[in-house]
Amino acid sequence: MKTSRTCLGATKITFEFRAGFAVFGFAIVVLTLMPFPLNGAQYYTNWAAAHFSDIPAQSGPLADPDGDGEPNVVEFAFGTDPRVGGGIAGAVQPLYGGVNGTNAVFQVEILEREGHQPGVQIDLYLSARLTNWTNWFRPWWLRTTTNSLPSDPAGSVRELFTTRLPGTNIWFVRPKVQLFEGGAETANYYVATNGSDATTNSGTSINAPFATLGKAAGLATNGNLVYVRGGVYPTSSKISFTKISVAGQPIRIRAYPGETPVLDFSAEAGGTDGIAISGNYYWLYGLVFTNAGHNSIAITGTNNIIERCVSLGARNTGFHIGGGSSATSKAASNLFLNCDSIRNYDPAGNGGDADGFAAKWSIGTGNVFSGCRAWENSDDGWDLWMGTSGVLITNCWAFRNGTNILGLVPFKGNGNGFKLGGNNVGAAHTLVCSLSFHNMGTNGCNGIDQNNNTLGQTVDQNTSWGNLKANFSLKHGANTTPHVVRNNVSFAGGSSDAFTSGTLSTNNSWDVVSPTVNTDDFLTVDESFAVAPRRDDGGLPETPFSRPVPGGRLVDKGVKVGIPSYPFYGSAPDLGNFETPMW
Ligand SMILES: [Ca+2]
Ligand SMILES: [Ca+2]
Ligand SMILES: [Ca+2]
Numbered sequence: 001m002k003t004s005r006t007c008l009g010a011t012k013i014t015f016e017f018r019a020g021f022a023v024f025g026f027a028i029v030v031l032t033l034m035p036f037p038l039n040g041a042q043y044y045t046n047w048a049a050a051h052f053s054d055i056p057a058q059s060g061p062l063a064d065p066d067g068d069g070e071p072n073v074v075e076f077a078f079g080t081d082p083r084v085g086g087g088i089a090g091a092v093q094p095l096y097g098g099v100n101g102t103n104a105v106f107q108v109e110i111l112e113r114e115g116h117q118p119g120v121q122i123d124l125y126l127s128a129r130l131t132n133w134t135n136w137f138r139p140w141w142l143r144t145t146t147n148s149l150p151s152d153p154a155g156s157v158r159e160l161f162t163t164r165l166p167g168t169n170i171w172f173v174r175p176k177v178q179l180f181e182g183g184a185e186t187a188n189y190y191v192a193t194n195g196s197d198a199t200t201n202s203g204t205s206i207n208a209p210f211a212t213l214g215k216a217a218g219l220a221t222n223g224n225l226v227y228v229r230g231g232v233y234p235t236s237s238k239i240s241f242t243k244i245s246v247a248g249q250p251i252r253i254r255a256y257p258g259e260t261p262v263l264d265f266s267a268e269a270g271g272t273d274g275i276a277i278s279g280n281y282y283w284l285y286g287l288v289f290t291n292a293g294h295n296s297i298a299i300t301g302t303n304n305i306i307e308r309c310v311s312l313g314a315r316n317t318g319f320h321i322g323g324g325s326s327a328t329s330k331a332a333s334n335l336f337l338n339c340d341s342i343r344n345y346d347p348a349g350n351g352g353d354a355d356g357f358a359a360k361w362s363i364g365t366g367n368v369f370s371g372c373r374a375w376e377n378s379d380d381g382w383d384l385w386m387g388t389s390g391v392l393i394t395n396c397w398a399f400r401n402g403t404n405i406l407g408l409v410p411f412k413g414n415g416n417g418f419k420l421g422g423n424n425v426g427a428a429h430t431l432v433c434s435l436s437f438h439n440m441g442t443n444g445c446n447g448i449d450q451n452n453n454t455l456g457q458t459v460d461q462n463t464s465w466g467n468l469k470a471n472f473s474l475k476h477g478a479n480t481t482p483h484v485v486r487n488n489v490s491f492a493g494g495s496s497d498a499f500t501s502g503t504l505s506t507n508n509s510w511d512v513v514s515p516t517v518n519t520d521d522f523l524t525v526d527e528s529f530a531v532a533p534r535r536d537d538g539g540l541p542e543t544p545f546s547r548p549v550p551g552g553r554l555v556d557k558g559v560k561v562g563i564p565s566y567p568f569y570g571s572a573p574d575l576g577n578f579e580t581p582m583w
């Protein structure tokens with residue numbers, strides 16, 4: 001369900017008049033599958049119950065019982081009183097904006113009176129005109145907590161939002177609040193570090209949880225919810241998810257709201273996966289996996305979603321799709337969304353096998369990686385070795401893969417960023433809106449690599465720079481169909497980029513920017529930003545890192561390529577994986 005509501009006004013700033021009047025914004029509520037029951041902690045449902053026990057009908061996130069134009073979820077996010085109109089001055093305060101120029105700093109400070117509430121994403125939209133309500137846009141925002149003022153309420157938080165835009169002398173700001181997790185629901189099963197799998201605990205109550213995810217997973221069926229409480233779970237054997245669910249009734253296995261469960265597979269034998277999903281329609285959310293004997297998650301089933309999960313230190317590839325060379329069924333339509341795969345490392349193979357993410361061998365169609373990061377894995381960031389069907393990789397980052405963290409001698413990590421196939425198997429993959437930098441290793445170490453895939457690849461709107469060898473290695477002499485390569489950026493690679501003869505190469509930095517791109521074309525190349533914490537909603541962090549200078553040589557130089565869900569600003573897409581917002 002997705003609903004929205006338009007706000008009544010906006011905060012205006014001019015160079016002469018920096019203070020403005022604060023008027024609240026609009027809200028979007030994204031409910032996942034189930035309505036929220038009223039047993040949250042500091043989440044929306046708990047807040048609403050506290051404020052509306054006498055009028056529960058008015059407790060919905062989009063209700064506005066005090067008639068001040070601000071829906072409850074906005075009052076929740078900013079900590080204002082949902083029963084008292086007004087009283088919201090200063091909650092959104094423009095601080096600074098450049099007058100003119102092509103690269104000005106814009107800053108807005110917000111006050112969250114009851115602290116930073118979980119489960120909501122606050123975004124700020126800007127406009128240079130208020131002649132209508134259609135020209136709002138959301139720039140990227142670097143968010144930092146900042147100093148409180150003496151007059152601020154106890155427990156409040158101030159956040160500073162900073163972005164860079166082409167200048168304008170008048171601008172307006174309004175917030176949007178998105179509710180993505182309202183609080184704990186009533187689950188079918190609970191797992192906790194102080195739980196028990198013995199008959200003394202039913203597992204069906206938060207007060208009588210199981211001790212292991214494996215126990216809960218064995219019982220969960222269509223449409224069930226399993227909550228895993230925070231803490232570390234030493235786990236010595238593989239957990240198998242084998243149920244065949246149906247669309248619309250996934251088995252949801254989620255971190256309890258506000259908590260971080262860590263499944264530590266250190267005690268597992270080498271070569272054994274942590275989680276094996278042969279079933280369908282599982283939806284994992286918010287789990288951390290460490291030290292798996294083989295893959296943290298190995299998927300051979302279909303229609304599974306792995307969201308906001310982390311693989312750290314697996315002894316082979318972190319997150320893997322594919323059944324291996326003897327697969328009898330094909331893994332298809334699986335989604336890895338907003339996951340991180342970090343420092344996975346196979347000592348048994350001298351680092352030559354552990355990728356961040358992989359879709360390999362016999363796979364079906366529709367597998368997607370979106371919003372994911374892979375860094376410092378011993379082998380590749382992504383590896384689609386011998387994948388038999390096309391995979392979509394969109395909005396993903398691969399960096400510093402092929403790093404010999406354990407100091408192995410010999411070390412066999414290849415360290416490609418995105419490896420799009422292998423061993424003369426043909427599959428037409430799509431890699432778009434992604435970032436690859438500083439990948440290194442002993443052999444390979446290209447930013448984006450065709451690797452003997454016999455079909456043409458679609459490689460649009462990516463930035464690949466500073467890799468040990470080529471940023472784009474798409475000429476292995478194996479493909480019978482040319483590649484499509486558009487709107488990409490390449491600079492500072494260790495060896496020359498190469499493309500199969502006949503490749504449609506257009507509007508890439510090497511096609512349209514001269515002299516060649518360099519670091520001055522970006523706001524910063526300080527890669528410490530790349531490992532910044534994610535957005536509240538799980539999306540990739542927003543920072544100035546590797547973004548084009550507004551008004552610079554990469555802006556509006558692309559050709560319209562029609563990538564779904566990729567809005568561009570100005571007259572055309574920019575080059576590379578980041579689009580510069582425009583008034
Ligand atoms: Ca209100
Ligand atoms: Ca109010
Ligand atoms: Ca690999």
Ligand SMILES: [Ca+2]
Pocket residue numbers: 555556557568569570571572573574579580
């Ligand atoms: Ca543009």
